[in-house]
Amino acid sequence: MISIIITAFKEPQVGRAIESFLNQNIKGKCELIVSAPDEETQSIVKKYKKVILFKDPGKGKALALNLLFKKAKGEKIILTDGDVYVSKNSVNELLKEFENSAIGCVAGRPVPLEDKTTKYGYWANFLFDSAHRLRKKLLIKEKFFQSSGYLYMIKSGIVKEIPFDTADDAIIPHIISNKGYKTAYAEKALVFVKNVDNWKDWISQKLRCARAHENLGKYVDLSKNKRTKTFGNESRGILYLFSYPQTIKELLWTFELIFARLYLWGLVFFEVYVKKKYHEDNWKRVESAR
Numbered sequence: 001m002i003s004i005i006i007t008a009f010k011e012p013q014v015g016r017a018i019e020s021f022l023n024q025n026i027k028g029k030c031e032l033i034v035s036a037p038d039e040e041t042q043s044i045v046k047k048y049k050k051v052i053l054f055k056d057p058g059k060g061k062a063l064a065l066n067l068l069f070k071k072a073k074g075e076k077i078i079l080t081d082g083d084v085y086v087s088k089n090s091v092n093e094l095l096k097e098f099e100n101s102a103i104g105c106v107a108g109r110p111v112p113l114e115d116k117t118t119k120y121g122y123w124a125n126f127l128f129d130s131a132h133r134l135r136k137k138l139l140i141k142e143k144f145f146q147s148s149g150y151l152y153m154i155k156s157g158i159v160k161e162i163p164f165d166t167a168d169d170a171i172i173p174h175i176i177s178n179k180g181y182k183t184a185y186a187e188k189a190l191v192f193v194k195n196v197d198n199w200k201d202w203i204s205q206k207l208r209c210a211r212a213h214e215n216l217g218k219y220v221d222l223s224k225n226k227r228t229k230t231f232g233n234e235s236r237g238i239l240y241l242f243s244y245p246q247t248i249k250e251l252l253w254t255f256e257l258i259f260a261r262l263y264l265w266g267l268v269f270f271e272v273y274v275k276k277k278y279h280e281d282n283w284k285r286v287e288s289a290r
Contacts (some may be wrong), residue, residue, distance in 0.1 A: 001028070001029050001030065001031065001073050001074040001075055001076075002028055002029070002030040002031075002033070002074045002075070002076050002077075002078065002091065002093070002095075003019055003030070003031050003033060003072035003074030003076070003077045003078070003156070004030055004032045004033065004036070004046060004077075004078040004080070005033050005034075005035065005065070005068055005074060005077060005079050005080070005082055006018065006021075006032070006033070006034045006080055006081065006206045007034075007035045007036075007056075007061050007064055007079075007080075007082065008012060008034060008035065008036045008041050008081065008082025008083070009037060009082070010038050010041060011083050012026035012038070012041075012042050012044070012190065013038070013046050013083055013085075014034065014036070014041050014045060014082035014083075015044050015048075016085045016265050017080070017081070017082050017083070017084060017085050017086075017197065017257075018032065018034065018048055018051055019085075019173065020085035020086045020088075021086065021194065022048070022050060022051075022169070023088070024088060024089065024090070024091055024092070024191055025089075026092065027093045027095060027117065027136065028095070029072065030074070030091075031072075031073060032050065032051050032052065033050060033051070033052045033053075033054055033072065033245065034051055034052070034053055034054065034055045034072075034082065035054040035126070036053070036054075036055070036056065036082070037055065037056050037057065037058030037059075037064075037066060038058070038258060039177065041082065042243070051161075054067075054068060054071070055080065055213075056068075062162050062163065062164045062166075063164065063166060065162060065168055065247070066161045066162060069125065069156070069159065069160060069161070069243070070290070071276065072156060073168075074156055075155070075156055076095070076098060076153055076154070076155060076156060077154050077155075077156050078094065078151070078152070078153045079149070079151075079152055079153075079154070079168065079169075080151045080152075080191065081149070081150060081171075083194065084110075084150050084151070084191050084192060084193050084194075085109070085191070085192050086189070086190065086191050086192070087188075087189065087190035087191070087192070087238050087247075089188070090108060090150065090151065090186075090189040090190060090191070090276050091187045091189075092152040093108075093186045093189035093197050094106045094108060094151075094152075094186045095153075095188045096186065097153075097182075097184035097185075097186050098155075100182075100184070101180050102181065102259075103155075103181065103183070103184045104139075104154060104155045104158055104177070104179070104180075104181025104182065104183070105147060105152060105153070105154045105155075105172065105173050105176045105177075105181065105182075105183045105184070106147075106152060106153045106154075106178040106183070106184045106185070106186050106189075107145070107146075107147035107148060107151075107152045107183065107186065108147075108148065108150065108151030108152055108153075108171075108183050108186055108189035108190065109132055109151075109185075109186070109187045109188070109189060109190050109191070109193075110131070110147075110148045110150045110151070110191050110193050110236065111127050111128065111190050111191065111192050111193065112124040112125050112128050112192075113192050113193060113194050113195070114195055114197075116199070116250065119256065120195060120196060120197045120198070120202060120255045121195070121197075122250055123202075123257050123260075124193075126241070126244050126254075126257065128193075129244070130240060130241075131148070132187065132214075133240065134169060135185045135187075136185065136187070138216070139185050140283075141183070142182075144173075144174075144177050144183060144187070144225035145173075145183060146169060146170060146173045146174075147169050147173050147183065148149075148169060148185075148191075149167060149168055149169030149255045150191045150193055151189060151191035151252075152169065152172075152173075154172060155176070155181070158176050158179055159172050159174065159175050159176065159229055159248065162216075163215070163216075163219055164206070165215045165218065166212050166215045166216060167209065167212035167213070169217055170212050170213045171216060171219060171220065171250055173218040174216060174225055175219075175220060177224075178220055178224065178225070179219060181205075200270065202260070203239040203260075203263075203264065203267070206264050207244065207264060207267055207268065207271070208252050209275075210264060210265070210268045211268060211272060214272045229273060241254060241258070243252065252277070
């Protein structure tokens with residue numbers, strides 16, 4: 001049994017996410033659960049007879065997942081979001097990696113829906129491609145890496161509960177690794193993502209994500225498995241950054257991205273270590289990413 005859990009909040013595109021799983025020829029039995037706190041999303045989910053609707057309390061994704069970990073019947077659990085959709089054979093691609101009993105978590109590969117004709121589309125393509133490149137590099141070296149929260153599969157029963165001041169994709173792979181399991185990467189299990197298209201949403205989304213990783217040391221031993229998303233890792237990817245642009249316009253966007261990321265990491269340091277403003281789990285909708 002496989003439990004597929006889609007978490008969503010005020011998500012009009014949740015039907016697309018649901019259908020991308022229903023249209024797959026999945027090897028083995030599965031249950032598809034959609035967790036949503038709002039009536040708008042719930043009304044869409046109710047149209048699908050094969051889908052289990054979970055009405056979460058509306059206090060954030062972490063609480064919803066903690067409740068669902070107790071309800072899910074599957075030996076393996078797929079976690080994804082209602083504002084994305086997956087490729088046709090993505091579930092089977094994830095399952096292939098679990099043929100190795102040492103694997104406890106399998107990451108899918110996020111792919112941006114945008115092309116490189118706009119600045120934010122170019123940024124999204126570079127950052128996703130860079131993350132893909134880093135995961136493959138760490139996989140070859142048999143080193144730990146974090147999954148993307150857009151799509152990943154875990155063995156059930158390993159993670160009982162997650163804290164509210166980190167992101168699920170930040171803490172769960174660490175918990176699984178610290179319990180002796182390995183992480184795999186199913187690069188053919190694609191998940192398609194709509195990204196933001198303006199500065200306000202970009203910095204808000206990236207800041208929220210970066211802050212969520214700063215609390216990991218409270219719960220897991222980072223000396224054993226270091227964080228994947230760090231300023232140091234980004235700095236080491238500078239040569240790849242300058243090999244990426246293919247036009248003068250893209251080169252200019254590359255310089256802008258460097259300053260944007262420097263500003264972001266400076267903001268993270270100021271908010272977390274000066275203002276002591278840590279990540280708090282709650283449902284927050286980013287309009288331009290829909």
